[in-house]
Amino acid sequence: MTDELSEKTFAAVCAMADDAACAQRTLARSSTDLKNGLLLDVADALEDHAADIEAANALDMSDAADSAMSVGLLDRLRFDADRIASTAEGVRHVASLPDPVGTMVRGCNLPNGMRLNQVRVPIGVVGMIYEARPNVTVDVAALCLKSGNAVLLRGGHAARRTNEATLGVIARTLADHGFDSSLVASVDAFGREGATALMQARGHVDLLVPRGGAGLIRAVVENAKVPVIETGAGNCHIYVDARGDLTKALPIVINAKTQRVGVCNAAEKLLVHRDVAEEFLPVVANELSRHGVTIHADEASLAIITAVGIDDLRIVPAEAADWDTEYLDYEIGIRVVDDLDSAIDHINAHSTGHTEAIVSEDYSAIEEFTQRIDSAVVMVNASTRFTDGGMFGLGAELGISTQKMHARGPMGLEELTTTKWIGYGTGQIRP
Amino acid sequence: MTDELSEKTFAAVCAMADDAACAQRTLARSSTDLKNGLLLDVADALEDHAADIEAANALDMSDAADSAMSVGLLDRLRFDADRIASTAEGVRHVASLPDPVGTMVRGCNLPNGMRLNQVRVPIGVVGMIYEARPNVTVDVAALCLKSGNAVLLRGGHAARRTNEATLGVIARTLADHGFDSSLVASVDAFGREGATALMQARGHVDLLVPRGGAGLIRAVVENAKVPVIETGAGNCHIYVDARGDLTKALPIVINAKTQRVGVCNAAEKLLVHRDVAEEFLPVVANELSRHGVTIHADEASLAIITAVGIDDLRIVPAEAADWDTEYLDYEIGIRVVDDLDSAIDHINAHSTGHTEAIVSEDYSAIEEFTQRIDSAVVMVNASTRFTDGGMFGLGAELGISTQKMHARGPMGLEELTTTKWIGYGTGQIRP
Numbered sequence: 078m079t080d081e082l083s084e085k086t087f088a089a090v091c092a093m094a095d096d097a098a099c100a101q102r103t104l105a106r107s108s109t110d111l112k113n114g115l116l117l118d119v120a121d122a123l124e125d126h127a128a129d130i131e132a133a134n135a136l137d138m139s140d141a142a143d144s145a146m147s148v149g150l151l152d153r154l155r156f157d158a159d160r161i162a163s164t165a166e167g168v169r170h171v172a173s174l175p176d177p178v179g180t181m182v183r184g185c186n187l188p189n190g191m192r193l194n195q196v197r198v199p200i201g202v203v204g205m206i207y208e209a210r211p212n213v214t215v216d217v218a219a220l221c222l223k224s225g226n227a228v229l230l231r232g233g234h235a236a237r238r239t240n241e242a243t244l245g246v247i248a249r250t251l252a253d254h255g256f257d258s259s260l261v262a263s264v265d266a267f268g269r270e271g272a273t274a275l276m277q278a279r280g281h282v283d284l285l286v287p288r289g290g291a292g293l294i295r296a297v298v299e300n301a302k303v304p305v306i307e308t309g310a311g312n313c314h315i316y317v318d319a320r321g322d323l324t325k326a327l328p329i330v331i332n333a334k335t336q337r338v339g340v341c342n343a344a345e346k347l348l349v350h351r352d353v354a355e356e357f358l359p360v361v362a363n364e365l366s367r368h369g370v371t372i373h374a375d376e377a378s379l380a381i382i383t384a385v386g387i388d389d390l391r392i393v394p395a396e397a398a399d400w401d402t403e404y405l406d407y408e409i410g411i412r413v414v415d416d417l418d419s420a421i422d423h424i425n426a427h428s429t430g431h432t433e434a435i436v437s438e439d440y441s442a443i444e445e446f447t448q449r450i451d452s453a454v455v456m457v458n459a460s461t462r463f464t465d466g467g468m469f470g471l472g473a474e475l476g477i478s479t480q481k482m483h484a485r486g487p488m489g490l491e492e493l494t495t496t497k498w499i500g501y502g503t504g505q506i507r508p
Numbered sequence: 509m510t511d512e513l514s515e516k517t518f519a520a521v522c523a524m525a526d527d528a529a530c531a532q533r534t535l536a537r538s539s540t541d542l543k544n545g546l547l548l549d550v551a552d553a554l555e556d557h558a559a560d561i562e563a564a565n566a567l568d569m570s571d572a573a574d575s576a577m578s579v580g581l582l583d584r585l586r587f588d589a590d591r592i593a594s595t596a597e598g599v600r601h602v603a604s605l606p607d608p609v610g611t612m613v614r615g616c617n618l619p620n621g622m623r624l625n626q627v628r629v630p631i632g633v634v635g636m637i638y639e640a641r642p643n644v645t646v647d648v649a650a651l652c653l654k655s656g657n658a659v660l661l662r663g664g665h666a667a668r669r670t671n672e673a674t675l676g677v678i679a680r681t682l683a684d685h686g687f688d689s690s691l692v693a694s695v696d697a698f699g700r701e702g703a704t705a706l707m708q709a710r711g712h713v714d715l716l717v718p719r720g721g722a723g724l725i726r727a728v729v730e731n732a733k734v735p736v737i738e739t740g741a742g743n744c745h746i747y748v749d750a751r752g753d754l755t756k757a758l759p760i761v762i763n764a765k766t767q768r769v770g771v772c773n774a775a776e777k778l779l780v781h782r783d784v785a786e787e788f789l790p791v792v793a794n795e796l797s798r799h800g801v802t803i804h805a806d807e808a809s810l811a812i813i814t815a816v817g818i819d820d821l822r823i824v825p826a827e828a829a830d831w832d833t834e835y836l837d838y839e840i841g842i843r844v845v846d847d848l849d850s851a852i853d854h855i856n857a858h859s860t861g862h863t864e865a866i867v868s869e870d871y872s873a874i875e876e877f878t879q880r881i882d883s884a885v886v887m888v889n890a891s892t893r894f895t896d897g898g899m900f901g902l903g904a905e906l907g908i909s910t911q912k913m914h915a916r917g918p919m920g921l922e923e924l925t926t927t928k929w930i931g932y933g934t935g936q937i938r939p
Contacts, residue, residue, distance in 0.1 A: 304913045325935035332937035459933025481926035483914040495912040502890025504756035506763035
């Protein structure tokens, strides 16, 4: 990510961003009907050209398999007819969502007779650096176009032929609608230098969103001169309270940990109140073991779990580093806590600020937990896996922000806008 | 701003931020009544101790005069009983404003039966680096406390005794209300290293706001590892349209340029449509000259203005650099433009994105201008000087953001919050 950047590449990427900005000014003033018509045609075109995209994807998949890509990553790279159809359906869903552009955030008459409006407007040129998930290319293009933004994409190297085929379809549809195809452009031709150029292009790119592993995010945050929104680091906790309903707690923990382990909203840590530890830990450890999950246990939970006989139990003593680790795998850290305060303190000290859940029937404990936990999302008696733009009704998401500035949590259309104040006067001057 | 930073100072400032964060967690959960009571007592205490603060200020003023500080800066440094009273009144006004904490931004029931709320919460620890204006210390403290945030301040060296006296009064009032005085703390004791430490304290300070001259802002934006909101650069334009009412245009230009020249919302450029240039330019140039304003004129406006006899006219040909210059002085750039498009293109190319105004009676021209200008605030038939938190009804302002992320335009209480999603379930797991 921090490769040397040639002046030539930097100038070329800045020129692309400036072309995109120019085209974006037209898009920003386009009606919602026009943008929705464009998106519906993009969806149709993706399905019409699914065979071409699938063929390009087959070449990427074959190269990836040759280079010994893991099964999990290979699955993420796959973009077959079914996935293309479901991605196209996502584009149609974005078309069906309300347009944030032009909505009024605040409006009032000032004492001096002026009328003051604050309205939502597109951000401008968005840069996106992401890994080899071809559907992200389409999701991001759809969200950016609907919200009136241009986007420069840097996708993972492994998906380059898939992305090229997909972006070709989008470019032709843009042209058919009289839009400049620079609205959705890729800097993949510049290789890793393209990503570095996006990070440096202050004044040309308005916002940069990295989406992928912790290494990618850190590299972008540390090196970017362009404003960045951090996404996706998820050391998510579930706290089972003294008055937690254990029949709810068990499926929530198993769902949050095992439904998909490689995603940012999967649970990584389980904190259990000591009053229910003896009852709950053997049950949950047994079920986690059945799902092949290795437990990193603190002293108290280790003693309780190993005291009962559990088949195929995988358990190791937790080390200090475990509490800050996002496993993204069939592993979980478990700790017994003395009380609600300890649980909250532990979470606020070790969380990445993504999603934490409490399982409890105690009104006051829930109020304490939801108010004092300092994360983007707090779940009460529900799986951490619900933190998702689609689940929240935002349509496809650009990513899940774990920072506090501008956007926090799943980023949908509204998070892709900024605001503009407009004051309507009749000759007022300041006294 | 980029001095060497000793490990000792960095550790000390981080420890202050962590103490502030700890105290902030209590403030964040305090009721609006409690916070308002605190602010009203701060206002009273400032007035009760006005003599002490004024005495400290007299020493700062005397040192500043000895070091040949300009009359304008000396005036900004002055914090006498009248100004203390008006600052205290500002604190009372902040107390009277609605509390943004806890207000619901969005709320819905999800299809799976969960209840999903997005609510406003404080940001955490705010860092503020500003120049020698003692009222800013109080304004910022009041806004941060009301919005549930702690604040670390780095004020200008010239105001250090004034700020010390002011912060002493605030600290005692915090203690009287049972709050930790680390909620409003100064890093001035560390000198310039204190500012550098604030910029580096990622993970300890949540947001850094620089407020002051262009050099200060640039140094902070370029060096900070903490999220920054840029404020205050204002190369503001007024465009007088072909169908502008010249009887409105004249007082607007004179007010925006001359009412206060050292502020970010003062007009720095005047663009005049060629159809009204012959009529308007001699009139406005005459009035500007009467106010001692030097005109940097493009070729067309130079020809028109110098063709008539104006007493005490100060006029020079504009150079290319003028169009990007924020004079903050009795100077203005004037250009004749062929049409609305040229005016918009010129502004979007040269503006700092603060405030631009159009003077016109033409509905379509106004719609074009307000939609296509890419700045925080667009004024129609009103002075650029209205871009101000107080004028907008936001109470005292933290600064005027000229960036697009998080906050754009005057930053009041709401801009000092972020959001948190809370999902209330009954055992839901993700299918």
